[in-house]
Amino acid sequence: MSRSRILRGAVLAIAAGVGLAMVPAGAQAVEPEGPPLAQRLAAKVTVDAMNRHLIAFQRISDRNGGRRAPGTPGHEASVDYVLGKLTAAGFDVTTQQFPVPYSEALVEKLVVGGTNVKMHMALYTPNTPVGGITGPLAVVPDNAAPGCAAADFAGADYTGTIALIRRGGCPFAQKQQNAAKAGAIGVVFANNVDGWLRGNLTSPDQALIPSGGVSLVDGLALREKAGQSVTLELKVLNEQRTSRTVIAQTKTGRTDNVVVAGGHLDSVVEGAGINSNGTGSAALLETALQLGASPKVNNAVRFIFFGAWEFGIIGSPYYVANLTFEQQLDIAMYLNFDAIASPNAGYFVYDGDTGPYGSGHIKKSFVDYLTARGVPTEPIALNQRSDQLAFLGVGIPTGGIHTGLTGAKSAAQAAKWGGTAGVWFDACYHEACDNLGNIDRVALDRNADAMAWVTASYAISTEGVNGVPPRAERAKVRSLSRAAAVTAADSI
Template sequence: MSARTGIRRAAILAASASLALVAVPTSHAAPAAGLDGPKLAKNLVKNVTLEGVNRHLIALQRIADRNSGTRAVGTPGYDASVEYVVGKLRGAGFDVSTPEFTYPVRVDDAATAKVGTTTYEAIAMEFSPQTPAGGITGPLRVVPEDATPGCEASDFAGQDFTGSIALIRRGACTFDIKHRNAAAAGAIGVIVANNAEGKLAGVTLGAPGVVPTGGVSRADGTALAQLGGQTVTLDLRYHDEDHVARNVIAQTKTGRKDNVVMAGSHLDSVEEGPGINDNGTGSAGLLETALKLGGSPKVDNAVRFGWWGAEELGLVGSTKYVQSLTFEQQLDIALYLNFDMIGSPNAAYFVYDGDDSDAVGAGAGPYGSAQIEQAFVDYLTVEKGVQTEGTDFTGRSDYGEFIAQGIPAGGLFTGAEGIKTEAQAAKWGGTAGAPYDPNYHAAGDTLGNIDRVALERNADAVAWVTASYAMSTESVNGVPPRAKRAETRAAAARSMRVAEHHSHATVA
């Protein structure tokens, strides 16, 4: 190595080290610290309006109304929702793709409970073991109805449940607890009767069950309760078939392709309703943000938007998408922002707990998640005057596979079937002791099921944080904005010229 080469390298290293010290973020949440964010973020918040977001919700409601009241994956309502989003994005200058994925659909081969000559519909719960062909047979034992039917072992005292099929009313505890208590008492199968009108379908034990367990309607449960002691045959058999659906992916044509800011929401509803809060609100807020950002904004980092399918069937669309990426393609994603229900009618203001400061069980997200959390907290508290609470990464929404692959994540949530506390009602308004969304996963999740104040506040937060990270992800992963990279190169060049000048002077 020549003396000049050594001096040149030393100068570059010194300049880089000096600027690296400058690059260390002084705030936990660089994008929103002091709300002195980039001009792009301020303009995007101004342009993303409640009126624009609500117009998309009206469109999704009408799509559902024209398609049997649902936008569930596998239905014409979902396909029409995909086409609506795609058309809007292409009109805004995005290159849009709709990658296909497969998802399992359960087909019931047998779903009956038969007593004598009368057959009742009994639908196997998710994770229920299947019966052999022809079913299982035993005496019908009726668990007495009280405030907590089947929730305690004592509910099964006084009768011999050995070899029986237990009939239990829904309510007060999980299906899993009820069926395990029945199995512990000797039951070989369980029938759970609904405590509301309609079929007891689309429900889960939550974990692999120990005995076949099916659900019947409230009326059929009441009829069966009069037949205690008679012989019943429970036949629960099913198989899965693969069906094909589409996600929607759009990315800006500008910005770094190796440091992409990604934001997503699920587009499908449950079969029972149009899903305007869950998750029309997240999808509409994300869509309006994308449209107002445009396909070719002046950004440092490309922004990729995703609308996921089959979330309601187990996060299938987002999981399949992340798993389809190579490790290098996953590295290109700097972070993921998730928006699933941002306008619940009895709204909470939850931010995903990236640093596990609320210590509610799931632990912190990958490095960078804490900074994302703080960016949302800063915006909502400082700009909107709204106190927030952390919500756990429970795995219930589309951030799941991103986190599993080490991609930092964060986002917003206004609550589902959980109950608002007195303290939360005092802080946010609304009704204590009632669900955040009383129409969660139900037919009533319509345009009338929205808190538009919460929706507007959260839509602004979506716009602010997305645009801020489009300009810099330095606080999350250390990648500085273009201006700072230019400063680094200029400083290194200046230091090199100075070093070369000194070298010439020394030689002279």
């Protein structure tokens, strides 16, 4: 790594108020070996350029009610911004429009035993009457899948109660439907991991009774308050709207072995979504612009900015479902980038060793690059809730990186990466405070470099993922094959 690049990282770290990733004593962070295109692209994707895109997303949000949520003018303006940049750069660009069941909380209130408890509405929940619904708190017994079977509600009278059900084991809609059949008039879902919880009832027609979610800590506290009076009040706007996904592909490279890189462009209704997922979108956009529409690559590169992630991950499944099997075969891999600059950043890489063949190679590519840059990583499950799930579901190799959202950074992680132990990776996740002041620009720089490096490397060759060699290697194999055939013919 050049001295100027090391100094740039140090200055950014000081400005962000975080520590640099630890490098073993006597070791020096260096650029790993790789294709020249990967080296050039990683150098050309800069923090300044990405920050300009983030400023654009922030101003779009500020001009549109403080949000870039799907089905709102803020998201449409975000789509137009990305679409305009990619079109001007010469990419083949299309948009895919699809229906979205829009859901926005106007009132969210939970009072237990006279005490207010922070709660978020479950997606697609029905409204309560004005003033709310009131009943005793009924705690559904804990097991491996609480509330997932009608038998979980046997042995107690849930008529007129508000049921407290721990997350896990089955969809929220199923738990809520079982509670309603048992006589409950409302449901409070309690998280089973650190962080607050919204819950998703899948669709308005599956939502039977008013429901919302609380954090792990509040859920544990509520379990001790069984029988106390609960008032739940929800006023929700539910209506059908549309959203759009932006798809841009290079004009060069094989179109039957495409490298796809993507992330979601929308925010929650509550805020601008600058870390989640403005950072992933900004890095994707700048990587595309610096790669250019007609790069010298062996494999085409497709950049996708999905819509409607925040309403239950709709855009990416819709996109994959509308591909034929042959079109799916044309995709060599999918690389996912969701929240890559959390303010208390970790460096997580999807554990492709458990995924479709080739996913382990993608994981190693990210780990090798970041490790060479002096940034240690940790694996996370490949089935994390994000846009890669749709590609995983049809067997496409996947991978990606992100910097953590809910959950607190451990002492060991703080020692390894800097930052603050005991604090969420992103305390503003899905909140109004997820704005321009909520990102770590050191993490943005490092992860965008990794994104550019890995994307460009696979644009040259996907041989390690699916056995497809680069053009020069294919020509060499054909030449050797012809020579062998001539030799065999001469020997007859």
